Amino acid sequence: MENLLFDRDFLRKLEQMAFLMKKSMAGRYSGQHRSPRKGQSVEFADYRSYVQGDDWRQVDWNAYARLERLFVKLFMEEQDLALYLLIDTSGSMGWRDGAKLRLAKQLAGSLAYLALVNTEQVSAAALGPGLTGYLPLQRGKAAVGRVWRFLEQLDGAGDTDLNASLRQAGRIIKRPGIAVLISDFLSPSGYHEGLKYLQHLGQQVVVLHILAAGEREPELMGNFRLVDCENGEAREVSITPMLLQAYRDRFREFVNELRRFCLNREIAYHTIGAEENPEDIVLRSLRSIGVLG
Amino acid sequence: MIYTKEIAFGSIGAPLGENTDGACGGGTDAGAAQRQEVAWAGKTGGGISDFALEAHKGTKSNSVVYINPYKYCFIRRRFCMQFLASSSAIFALIIPVIILFYLLRQKREEELVSSTLLWQKVLADSISQTPWQKLRRNLLMFLQLLLAALLVLALMRPYLVRMQEPGRDLLVLLDTSASMGTVEEGKTRLDLAKAEILELVEGQKPGTRFSVIAVGQVPEVLVNQADNPADAASRLKKVEPGLYGANLEPALSLVTALLQKGNRTRVVFFSDGGAIVPEEPVSVPDFEYVKVGSRDDNLAVGTFALRDGPEGLLALTRIDNFGSRETEATVNFFSGGKLLDIQSAGVEPGGSAHLFWQVPGGTPFLEVRLETDDGLAEDNNAWLVPRQGRQAKVLLVTKGNIFLEQVLKLNPSLEVHKVGPGDYSGVQEEYSLYIFDGFWPDKTPRGQLLVINPPSSSGLLESGEEKDTGQLEAVQGHALLQYVSWADVHIAAGKGLISKGGWQPLLTSGGRPLITAGRVGQSRTAVFGFDLHNSDLPLRPAFPILIQNMLDWLVPSGAVRESQVNAGSSVELAVGPQTKEVFMTTPDGSRVQLAPPFPVKNITKTWDTGLYKIEQLTGDGKQEDYLAVNFFSPTESQVKPLDHLKVGSRDAAAPAKVRGNLELWPWLVLAVLLLLSLEWWVYLCGH
Numbered sequence: 009m010e011n012l013l014f015d016r017d018f019l020r021k022l023e024q025m026a027f028l029m030k031k032s033m034a035g036r037y038s039g040q041h042r043s044p045r046k047g048q049s050v051e052f053a054d055y056r057s058y059v060q061g062d063d064w065r066q067v068d069w070n071a072y073a074r075l076e077r078l079f080v081k082l083f084m085e086e087q088d089l090a091l092y093l094l095i096d097t098s099g100s101m102g103w104r105d106g107a108k109l110r111l112a113k114q115l116a117g118s119l120a121y122l123a124l125v126n127t128e129q130v131s132a133a134a135l136g137p138g139l140t141g142y143l144p145l146q147r148g149k150a151a152v153g154r155v156w157r158f159l160e161q162l163d164g165a166g167d168t169d170l171n172a173s174l175r176q177a178g179r180i181i182k183r184p185g186i187a188v189l190i191s192d193f194l195s196p197s198g199y200h201e202g203l204k205y206l207q208h209l210g211q212q213v214v215v216l217h218i219l220a221a222g223e224r225e226p227e228l229m230g231n232f233r234l235v236d237c238e239n240g241e242a243r244e245v246s247i248t249p250m251l252l253q254a255y256r257d258r259f260r261e262f263v264n265e266l267r268r269f270c271l272n273r274e275i276a277y278h279t280i281g282a283e284e285n286p287e288d289i290v291l292r293s294l295r296s297i298g299v300l301g
Numbered sequence: 302m303i304y305t306k307e308i309a310f311g312s313i314g315a316p317l318g319e320n321t322d323g324a325c326g327g328g329t330d331a332g333a334a335q336r337q338e339v340a341w342a343g344k345t346g347g348g349i350s351d352f353a354l355e356a357h358k359g360t361k362s363n364s365v366v367y368i369n370p371y372k373y374c375f376i377r378r379r380f381c382m383q384f385l386a387s388s389s390a391i392f393a394l395i396i397p398v399i400i401l402f403y404l405l406r407q408k409r410e411e412e413l414v415s416s417t418l419l420w421q422k423v424l425a426d427s428i429s430q431t432p433w434q435k436l437r438r439n440l441l442m443f444l445q446l447l448l449a450a451l452l453v454l455a456l457m458r459p460y461l462v463r464m465q466e467p468g469r470d471l472l473v474l475l476d477t478s479a480s481m482g483t484v485e486e487g488k489t490r491l492d493l494a495k496a497e498i499l500e501l502v503e504g505q506k507p508g509t510r511f512s513v514i515a516v517g518q519v520p521e522v523l524v525n526q527a528d529n530p531a532d533a534a535s536r537l538k539k540v541e542p543g544l545y546g547a548n549l550e551p552a553l554s555l556v557t558a559l560l561q562k563g564n565r566t567r568v569v570f571f572s573d574g575g576a577i578v579p580e581e582p583v584s585v586p587d588f589e590y591v592k593v594g595s596r597d598d599n600l601a602v603g604t605f606a607l608r609d610g611p612e613g614l615l616a617l618t619r620i621d622n623f624g625s626r627e628t629e630a631t632v633n634f635f636s637g638g639k640l641l642d643i644q645s646a647g648v649e650p651g652g653s654a655h656l657f658w659q660v661p662g663g664t665p666f667l668e669v670r671l672e673t674d675d676g677l678a679e680d681n682n683a684w685l686v687p688r689q690g691r692q693a694k695v696l697l698v699t700k701g702n703i704f705l706e707q708v709l710k711l712n713p714s715l716e717v718h719k720v721g722p723g724d725y726s727g728v729q730e731e732y733s734l735y736i737f738d739g740f741w742p743d744k745t746p747r748g749q750l751l752v753i754n755p756p757s758s759s760g761l762l763e764s765g766e767e768k769d770t771g772q773l774e775a776v777q778g779h780a781l782l783q784y785v786s787w788a789d790v791h792i793a794a795g796k797g798l799i800s801k802g803g804w805q806p807l808l809t810s811g812g813r814p815l816i817t818a819g820r821v822g823q824s825r826t827a828v829f830g831f832d833l834h835n836s837d838l839p840l841r842p843a844f845p846i847l848i849q850n851m852l853d854w855l856v857p858s859g860a861v862r863e864s865q866v867n868a869g870s871s872v873e874l875a876v877g878p879q880t881k882e883v884f885m886t887t888p889d890g891s892r893v894q895l896a897p898p899f900p901v902k903n904i905t906k907t908w909d910t911g912l913y914k915i916e917q918l919t920g921d922g923k924q925e926d927y928l929a930v931n932f933f934s935p936t937e938s939q940v941k942p943l944d945h946l947k948v949g950s951r952d953a954a955a956p957a958k959v960r961g962n963l964e965l966w967p968w969l970v971l972a973v974l975l976l977l978s979l980e981w982w983v984y985l986c987g988h
Binding site: 099100103104168192194196220222223226228230231232233234235236237238241242243244245248249250251254255258259262 | 409410411412413414415416417418419420421422423424984985986
């Protein structure tokens with residue numbers, strides 16, 4: 009739990025924030041978010057003609073007085089939100105000092121706290137070659153500890169297959185909600201199908217793309233045998249300035265491709281450096297892209 | 302045996318016509334159009350050795366390709382590529398080494414990365430963008446192999462030589478003068494010239510006859526009308542540079558005599574230009590001059606001589622700088638083989654430095670040694686033999702001759718004893734020189750003789766009759782008459798001396814010898830056929846000079862008349878009459894016997910510089926004399942090779958154009974530099 013401990017000031021600021029939904033989603037319990045169902049809230053939604061069996065208490069008698077027709081007043085119903093925290097726990101996330109995975113857990117912990125104190129439901133899942141672990145939907149502020157403990161025990165190891173692991177994660181995503189995927193997206197099999205599947209499950213998807221400095225700007229020059237930390241696959245390469253430049257171009261293209269894909273699919277996307285401060289990311293960056301408000 | 306292989310060359314082919322010229326005689330005319338023939342002819346093939354690749358591209362015969370693997374010869378359009386340093390081909394071993402390096406796996410540092418996904422894509426991108434990926438992948442290796450091949454080729458120093466026209470004979474003149482001993486990059490110019498000659502000879506078409514003449518003081522035919530290059534190789538191997546100058550004039554006379562009418566002969570002179578050339582037009586039509594060598598730096602000992610100084614004898618050394626840069630000369634001075642002094646002097650280009658050394662008394666010989674690494678080593682040493690102050694005992698037998706007594710006193714090296722003719726029989730002691738004035742003993746003594754106005758009993762007279770003399774006629778150029786002027790000399794009357802039996806007349810009058818020189822037994826003898834009192838000769842300057850010349854000849858201070866001679870000179874030995882054996886020790890330490898038999902012959906070959914020791918062994922003693930042989934030759938010490946050699950009225954020097962050869966290494970080095978840049982660029986591109 010130590011790694012996920014946030015100072016009180018930060019937690020207090022979190023409590024003042026909320027997830028912004030782009031569209032209303034049906035929840036299970038009353039909450040703070042609009043539901044597509046019409047319910048008991050004070051916010052007027054619409055009129056409709058009275059049909060037999062309607063609750064007489066919902067009839068707008070003022071309208072009847074003016075029009076001599078029976079209309080039923082419909083009100084918005086506010087229900088809770090399901091937040092699914094999908095964390096890439098492959099070997100690449102634990103690369104070197106594990107800064108990427110640590111940041112991913114911190115971000116997930118922050119978002120989980122924010123959701124739980126706002127009476128939302130939170131579920132967390134660990135993604136590797138498949139779904140390697142998950143925490144069912146939790147509700148209430150008391151669940152913060154459980155979520156944090158789950159996040160704490162996550163370890164970066166194994167291959168990455170985002171498509172397969174997201175498809176498996178579909179088994180635990182029972183309700184529409186917000187799915188926050190935190191990953192480096194270094195998945196040999198790609199990620200398109202997985203993200204599409206999340207949207208298919210009615211999730212408002214948020215992608216947090218974590219990248220280490222050593223991936224953005226490798227400090228390598230000369231002859232190397234590059235070994236993949238996930239599968240041990242090796243590539244012998246003579247790194248020259250020209251080749252390094254080609255790598256940088258390819259890396260930029262890789263990031264832009266993901267950003268373009270997310271933009272086209274209306275997925276909130278944000279690139280995060282592994283060395284960045286999680287508080288800044290949550291309080292500023294996620295607000296700036298409209299995930300939090 | 303001929304192996305024939307047909308190769309399709311697309312549309313190049315054309316009807317085969319005439320055969321090519323003799324150089325590629327191994328080819329065959331048989332064949333159809335639309336093809337080219339490759340003929341590999343064995344070494345036994347008629348007229349052509351080795352193998353030839355012949356490509357007929359039509360009826361023209363100028364498109365000839367000739368490859369000679371044994372002579373490294375590649376001919377196309379009458380040009381032949383040869384190599385100055387074919388032994389550098391050994392460096393081609395670097396090529397398999399390069400390939401081996403590519404075969405060996407490079408040791409690489411292992412680096413753990415988060416994923417090789419992007420690296421794979423980068424490498425895949427660079428490969429997929431180039432359709433010639435396989436070639437480009439090994440481009441570095443190909444470039445390096447090409448680099449190595451070009452470097453090896455440059456080291457072999459290829460050059461193009463225009464092939465000799467058919468039917469022309471070749472006559473090579475090789476300068477063997479001292480300057481050809483100049484060292485150029487470890488080899489003498491003569492060695493370079495010999496290598497070039499061999500390559501030139503080997504590059505000739507089969508059937509070409511060639512001759513080689515060594516050009517020294519006198520020309521020497523080394524190879525005459527040979528057609529086998531091995532003959533030239535074996536003869537040239539023995540040729541060494543001599544300590545003399547080259548004289549082209551007699552060589553060209555010999556060439557003119559050798560040239561056959563109706564046969565065009567190419568005459569090529571390999572030299573550094575330091576030769577005596579004829580000023581008159583020469584009748585050698587195709588004369589070419591090939592410059593050998595390039596360096597011009599040379600210091601030389603120009604003079605090594607003795608001078609009287611305030612504190613005794615001084616040895617003077619003049620150091621000449623023939624180079625184009627000022628040089629610091631360090632000179633070692635040896636006395637009797639031991640180092641005595643070292644002096645240094647800066648010598649300006651074209652200038653001289655004079656060094657003086659105090660000569661210690663009693664030293665047998667002196668030497669100066671120039672410590673330098675200049676072009677020519679032969680002129681860096683010089684030797685000097687100070688005259689020994691030996692006293693010669695002379696017996697003058699005369700009734701009284703004031704002129705003789707006075708003139709003998711002029712020579713401090715003589716110890717003169719005088720007796721009257723009546724007292725001669727009582728003389729017991731032996732003398733080096735006996736001077737008989739109007740007297741002749743019954744028994745000829747053992748010693749040299751100077752006889753003046755001999756009586757008839759001496760046997761030296763043709764007739765005892767004394768006659769008046771007329772016009773005097775002196776023999777021109779005789780050493781005994783050097784500097785003697787007979788213009789105002791008159792002789793009243795004289796007896797005719799004998800001129801047969803080895804007697805050489807020095808002065809005659811009307812055909813009658815009045816002064817002669819010869820031998821009586823083993824004794825050198827000079828005879829005056831007149832009484833000095835009947836002549837005004839003793840009153841003339843000629844008299845002391847003549848007597849001194851005679852004394853030098855009769856009683857030289859040593860066995861050698863001149864103690865310092867130039868290399869190649871003939872040296873006359875003057876051994877004493879008591880000498881039984883004469884030995885000579887040459888500079889290389891070998892000891893040869895010169896006598897008996899007597900009389901001792903002159904030393905005719907002093908081709909090595911250094912100190913020669915002459916030993917005269919008498920019955921009871923030994924006399925040692927030294928002869929210094931030096932090489933003082935400003936023309937040969939001037940080692941800068943001439944670009945142009947003017948023979949007669951013709952400028953015979955345009956070496957590159959005349960030979961038509963072109964060294965290719967600068968172009969190869971340029972290509973190497975360009976390839977190197979390309980390789981670096983390719984490397985930066987990540988391949």
